Structures are given as structure tokens and as C-alpha cells.
Amino acid sequence: MPVASAPSRRVADRAVDANHxxxxxxxxxxxxxxxxxxxxxxxxxxxxxxxxxxxxxxxxxxxxxxxxxxxxxxxxxxxxxxxxxxxxxxxxxxIGVHEADEIFELRALLDEFAGRRLAATATAEALAELRAIVAAMDAAASAGDVDAYLAANIGFHDRLVALAGNDKLLRVYRRLVNELHVFRRTSLARGDTLPASTREHHDILKRIAAGDPDGAGRAMRAHVDASRTRMHATWARAGGASPAGAPAAKRRRAAS
Amino acid sequence: MPVASAPSRRVADRAVDANHxxxxxxxxxxxxxxxxxxxxxxxxxxxxxxxxxxxxxxxxxxxxxxxxxxxxxxxxxxxxxxxxxxxxxxxxxxIGVHEADEIFELRALLDEFAGRRLAATATAEALAELRAIVAAMDAAASAGDVDAYLAANIGFHDRLVALAGNDKLLRVYRRLVNELHVFRRTSLARGDTLPASTREHHDILKRIAAGDPDGAGRAMRAHVDASRTRMHATWARAGGASPAGAPAAKRRRAAS
DNA sequence: TGTTTGCAGATTGTTGACAATCGACAACGC
DNA sequence: GCGTTGTCGATTGTCAACAATCTGCAAACA
Known part of the structure; x- marks a missing residue:
């Protein structure tokens, strides 16, 4: 029960905080x-x-x-x-590379939409926020801190999509990103790909700030497609299809 | 255990049918x-x-x-x-009208993508299949059979998206359509909107068959946007926000 | 030696019992 | 008459027990 602090408020009007x-x-x-x-x-x-x-x-x-x-x-x-x-x-x-490809294809579509929407609707506050995230990514790339970079990268895209203003889109997007997360290889970004990735983020932000929906949409799509290409390069360098030790051959029957 | 029919096959090689x-x-x-x-x-x-x-x-x-x-x-x-x-x-x-709007917005994006993809990749068999579905819709519209029309309409869009060849897209799409299904009013299409809807389907199919990705994509988007507009008209005629008898005001706490 | 059979252990699938929560209603007090 | 308190029934939340399934291994057999 909250401590009484204003005698003018009835007990019934003082709900506990959501973290209580x-x-x-x-x-x-x-x-x-x-x-x-x-x-x-x-x-x-x-x-x-x-x-x-x-x-x-x-x-x-x-x-x-x-x-x-x-x-x-x-x-x-x-x-x-x-x-x-x-x-x-x-x-x-x-998640195999085929499914990862499908997710990337979908992401390109959704990211493009978000970019176009933001180019048309972004407020000064939103732009400042995105700039701060890109700056944090820059710092991580400069420091060669791949983990910090990836965390900021995910945050950047998530915030972009959230700012697009369609909650259903955000939920679908997050679900796709979570699934892609299980595709472990894609999270193994290497330090030598960070500069290109960083340039792409700046390009996106520049076009959104310029209020250029076509340009922003193209930049978003190009970035996701490039990420997909980088994923393939990493995948190929790691040796391609590897069952990752799972008992795949033993599981013949359908689920539950 | 399956009945032995070919003595040359070992028992271990004869798996039971999936429907056994x-x-x-x-x-x-x-x-x-x-x-x-x-x-x-x-x-x-x-x-x-x-x-x-x-x-x-x-x-x-x-x-x-x-x-x-x-x-x-x-x-x-x-x-x-x-x-x-x-x-x-x-x-x-x-599902409220706001959420339905968000779903329609997403659907427009996904349907457009499917239309563009199909315009570039559809086989003769696929086109024949889609034509058969559109013909069934025509028959239902002519007969004023709204239920049959709606069933064929859902089948048409589902098949279109399935033929686009991205399984993840199809799963996302189906989930959205299922949620939209809960939005009961949208399923109450009226006989007087069927002719416009039917023309739109024909337009979509014509552009896909013509191998015109831009045209197909535009036609798909226009169709979903028009469906959305019709949804709003139906919603407004039915009186707008109606809590549908649910104990909404009593449920203040978060889920589970 | 290779194949088949039997058994035990690990794990999942389902059920029923008990505890906890909530809302409605009656009784009581002012 | 209105507000408060107490009680009961409906329902959910969790747990433990039992049944069922599957896999691996050892023993028996051809």
C-alpha cells in the first residue's frame, strides 16, 4: 500500500506502481x-x-x-x-541459410517501408536519437568492439522500425530478428565488415533526415541486401552446410 | 504394419502412410x-x-x-x-479498427511484394490455377453468395502469396490474416462491394499474366488499400467503436 | 559375427489434487 | 440507504504421481 502523502486523495485512487x-x-x-x-x-x-x-x-x-x-x-x-x-x-x-535468406528478403521489404515512412515523418527528436545510436556504433567500430557494435546495430534497426509507427510491423519485425538471431553465424560479424556497414547506416540516416522517402527506402533495402551478402560470405568461409551437431537425422517425425 | 505386397521389399523399408x-x-x-x-x-x-x-x-x-x-x-x-x-x-x-488498419498496411506491403514476384516468375500452371480461383469468385459474386465469395477471396490471396515462393512470408501473412479474421466486421462484406472487388482481382491477374511487376505490385496494393477503405465504410455504417460486449473495462491488469 | 529380443533408464504426456485468486452477494454497522 | 466486511463458489495456477514412449545396451540366438 502506498504511503499517504496527500490527504486530499482517497486510498482507492492511489494505485501501486507497476513495479511494486x-x-x-x-x-x-x-x-x-x-x-x-x-x-x-x-x-x-x-x-x-x-x-x-x-x-x-x-x-x-x-x-x-x-x-x-x-x-x-x-x-x-x-x-x-x-x-x-x-x-x-x-x-x-x-535456422538454415535458406530460411535466413527468406528472412532477409522479408526484412529488406520491411526495412525499406520503415525507411520511407521515417523519411516522411521523422521528428527532430527521433533524428537526434538515431544519430546517437549511429554515433555509438561508430565508436564501437573504431574500438573494434564487435559485440558492442552488434548490440547497437540491432538497436538501430529496431528503433527505426518502431519509429515507423505501426505496432504490428514492429512485432513481426522483432519476431523475424529473433529467429535470425538463432542463425548463429550471422551474429559472427567480423571486424573487417564493420566499416561498410557503418557507411551504410550513415547513408540511411542522411536520407531520412533529408526527407527523401525514395532515397531512404533504397538505402535501407541496399543495406539489408548487403548484410545478406555478407552473411553468405561468412557462411561460405565457415564451410557452408554444417549440421551443428544436432541430431537432425534422428528426428524424422513431425512435431508434437 | 503395412500388408506385404512386394516380396522384394524388406519390411523395414515400408513405412506407414502419414495418415495411418x-x-x-x-x-x-x-x-x-x-x-x-x-x-x-x-x-x-x-x-x-x-x-x-x-x-x-x-x-x-x-x-x-x-x-x-x-x-x-x-x-x-x-x-x-x-x-x-x-x-x-x-x-x-x-481487434480494433486501429489494429486492423495496421494489419492492412502490412498486408498491402506483402501483397504488393507477392504480386511483383509473381509477375516475374509465374508459370502457366500457376496462372491457370489463379484463373480458376478468380472464376469461382466470379460465380459466387454473380450468385450473390457472399460466404462463398469470401472463402474464395481468402484462397486467392493465400495462393498468390504462397506462389511468391518465400515460406516465411507465407507464415507471416497467414498469421496476419488470421488476426484480421478475428476482426469480425471485415468479414461482413456486403453484396454491393463484390463487383468492385471482383474487377480488382481481374486487374491483378491480368498484370501478373502480362509479366508486369510494377503494374502487378500497384494493382495488389490498390486492391488491399481499397479493401481497407471498404472496411472503414462498413465499420462506420455499423456504428464505429463498439466494445462487443466484452468485459474490457474490468480487465485492467497485464496478461499472464 | 550379425541379428533379434528383452530390459532398464531417461524423458515426455496426461491427469487429478490441492492451493491461490477473484468476483459476487449477503450480512452487518453506521 | 450506503459503505464495509465476510463468505462462498467459480476459476486459475502449480505440483506431484502415474502412464506411456523411446533409446541404448546387454544377453541370447542363429
Whole structure:
């Protein structure tokens, strides 16, 4: 209960803050928290593509019973991050280069749309914000800090799409980016590709700031297509199709 | 076990058909079947937007225990068809006009892409298939059969997108269309809008068959934008924002 | 030696029981 | 009459137990 600070306000008008333990407990169930934690672990690379997640282990690790874990698995499967196979277990999904290509193709479309929209609607505040993110990326590239660069890169694109003002677009986009995250090789950007990537970001920002929808859309698409090309180069250099140790040949039956 | 029909084939080489009861049992769990049935009921309108789904009732209706129902609910929530609220229950989602607008905006983008792709790649078989669907739509429009028209309309767009050849696009598209389905008013197309809609389909097909990506893309976008405009007209005539009887005001807390 | 059979252990799938939460309604007090 | 408190029933959240499935390995057999 909040401490009384204004005698003129009735107790009933003073709701607790959303971060108050009471509110947190009322709005979060175990399956939701398990889902979030597993998603975090998958996106952070703590759980590898193809890795099996055993209910009993996950439940023990998180201190819950198997029920909430099973529920979380169902949600994670629907979001594309894991794959259930009846009677055989749950596996972190593996994304092959073909699927990555499809995601890039879609991303190019969505990023272009966002760029065009922003070129027409961006406020001074939005531009300042994007400039700050690009500056942080520049700093990371200069320092050769690939991890920091990637984090800022993801943040840049996410913010661009968020500023486009279509929430449904943002949700679809985030889901695609999460799936692409599972495609581990794409996250292994190398220091020698950062300069090109950085130039592309500047180009995008310049055209958005100039209020040039056609130019911004083209720059966004060119950037995503170039990222896709860089992905292929990295993939080829790493040896192409590698089953990554997953028991793919053993899993013949359909899911759940 | 399959009946021996060719003595030259070893028993181990004769897998059962995917529709054999053994294969069906091995590849389908109760939560998956529950999910499918509830999804079917929601899309068919058997479960109304805003309607509460009680675990015990659903379990009794489908003859299973609550566990698989709960798991199905998690998947359905992630797919956007229902909404869980901790300690209060599960509700078929309600889509407002703002969200419908966002979906239409996205659809226009995706449909345009599909149209452009098809104009460049469609085979004679694909064109024949699309022509057959458009002919079926014509017949339904002539007969004033709105339901048959809508079914064929959904089939036409789905097939168009499927033929574009990007599986990820198709999955995203289907998810959006399913969500739009929950927006009940859009399914209430009236007989007097069918002629315009029919002309638009013919225009799309003509440009795809002509191998005109720009024209096909424009025609697709124009068609989706016109559908959106018709949606608004229907919405306005029906009285605009109507909470559809859902206990919206009572549900203040966040989901699960 | 290669193949088949049987068994045990690991894991998943489902169910039912108990605990917890919430809303509605009746009873009580001012 | 209105506001507060208490109770009950409906429903959800979680857990543990049991059943079922699958895989790997050892033993038996040809």
C-alpha cells in the first residue's frame, strides 16, 4: 500500500506502481517468466541452436515444476524459437541459410517501408536519437568492439522500425530478428565488415533526415541486401552446410 | 504394419502412410489438437471476439484434462488469437479498427511484394490455377453468395502469396490474416462491394499474366488499400467503436 | 559375427489434487 | 440507504504421481 502523502486523495485512487511487488506478482505467471528467461538465454547464445531442452532440467534450473515449463515451451514453439517433437523432447530451433535468406528478403521489404515512412515523418527528436545510436556504433567500430557494435546495430534497426509507427510491423519485425538471431553465424560479424556497414547506416540516416522517402527506402533495402551478402560470405568461409551437431537425422517425425 | 505386397521389399523399408492411425498418434499430442480445434472455432466465428474460454469447459468439451488445454492456450496467445489474463481467464482477442488498419498496411506491403514476384516468375500452371480461383469468385459474386465469395477471396490471396515462393512470408501473412479474421466486421462484406472487388482481382491477374511487376505490385496494393477503405465504410455504417460486449473495462491488469 | 529380443533408464504426456485468486452477494454497522 | 466486511463458489495456477514412449545396451540366438 502506498504511503499517504496527500490527504486530499482517497486510498482507492492511489494505485501501486507497476513495479511494486504486488503488481509484479499479479501480472506475471510462472510460464510467462520461464518463457522470457528461455528466450533471453536463446538470444544471448547461452542455449545453442539444436540443443535439447529437457523439462526436468529446465524446471530444476528455474526452481519450478514441469507444468509451467511445458506451457512456456508451447509459447516458445509458436514464436519460432524452439521445436517440439512428441515423446522426444524440445530443441532450440536451427535456422538454415535458406530460411535466413527468406528472412532477409522479408526484412529488406520491411526495412525499406520503415525507411520511407521515417523519411516522411521523422521528428527532430527521433533524428537526434538515431544519430546517437549511429554515433555509438561508430565508436564501437573504431574500438573494434564487435559485440558492442552488434548490440547497437540491432538497436538501430529496431528503433527505426518502431519509429515507423505501426505496432504490428514492429512485432513481426522483432519476431523475424529473433529467429535470425538463432542463425548463429550471422551474429559472427567480423571486424573487417564493420566499416561498410557503418557507411551504410550513415547513408540511411542522411536520407531520412533529408526527407527523401525514395532515397531512404533504397538505402535501407541496399543495406539489408548487403548484410545478406555478407552473411553468405561468412557462411561460405565457415564451410557452408554444417549440421551443428544436432541430431537432425534422428528426428524424422513431425512435431508434437 | 503395412500388408506385404512386394516380396522384394524388406519390411523395414515400408513405412506407414502419414495418415495411418499409428503415424497420426505418433505425431500429434493433445495440446496440438486442442490448439487446432480452438483455432478452427475462432476463425469460423464459433467463438466470438471477447468471449471467455474456461479451461474446465474447453477440457470437458474436447474430452481432455486441463493440462493440454492450458498448453494450447499458451500457443494460441503467442499466435495472437487469444489473450490470457492471470487469475482471470482466457479471452478470444478483440481487434480494433486501429489494429486492423495496421494489419492492412502490412498486408498491402506483402501483397504488393507477392504480386511483383509473381509477375516475374509465374508459370502457366500457376496462372491457370489463379484463373480458376478468380472464376469461382466470379460465380459466387454473380450468385450473390457472399460466404462463398469470401472463402474464395481468402484462397486467392493465400495462393498468390504462397506462389511468391518465400515460406516465411507465407507464415507471416497467414498469421496476419488470421488476426484480421478475428476482426469480425471485415468479414461482413456486403453484396454491393463484390463487383468492385471482383474487377480488382481481374486487374491483378491480368498484370501478373502480362509479366508486369510494377503494374502487378500497384494493382495488389490498390486492391488491399481499397479493401481497407471498404472496411472503414462498413465499420462506420455499423456504428464505429463498439466494445462487443466484452468485459474490457474490468480487465485492467497485464496478461499472464 | 550379425541379428533379434528383452530390459532398464531417461524423458515426455496426461491427469487429478490441492492451493491461490477473484468476483459476487449477503450480512452487518453506521 | 450506503459503505464495509465476510463468505462462498467459480476459476486459475502449480505440483506431484502415474502412464506411456523411446533409446541404448546387454544377453541370447542363429
Amino acid at each position: 511487488p504486488i503488481a509484479l506478482l499479479q501480472s506475471n505467471s510462472l510460464p510467462t517468466l520461464v518463457q522470457r528467461e528461455l528466450e533471453r538465454m536463446i538470444l544471448a547464445g547461452d542455449l545453442a541452436a539444436g540443443e535439447q531442452l529437457r523439462e526436468v532440467e529446465v524446471a530444476a534450473m528455474l526452481g519450478v515444476s514441469r507444468g509451467p515449463v511445458r506451457e512456456a515451451f508451447r509459447a516458445l514453439e509458436e514464436s519460432g524459437l524452439v521445436h517440439l517433437e512428441k515423446n522426444r523432447g524440445v530443441y532450440v530451433r536451427q | 492411425p499409428i503415424a497420426l498418434l505418433q505425431s500429434n499430442s493433445l495440446p496440438t489438437l486442442v490448439q487446432r480445434e480452438l483455432e478452427r472455432m475462432i476463425l469460423a466465428g464459433d467463438l466470438a471476439a471477447g468471449e471467455q474460454l474456461r479451461e474446465v469447459e474447453v477440457a470437458a468439451m474436447l474430452g481432455v484434462s486441463r493440462g493440454p488445454v492450458r498448453e494450447a492456450f499458451r500457443a494460441l496467445e503467442e499466435s495472437g488469437l487469444v489473450h490470457l489474463e492471470k487469475n482471470r481467464g482466457v479471452y478470444v482477442r478483440q
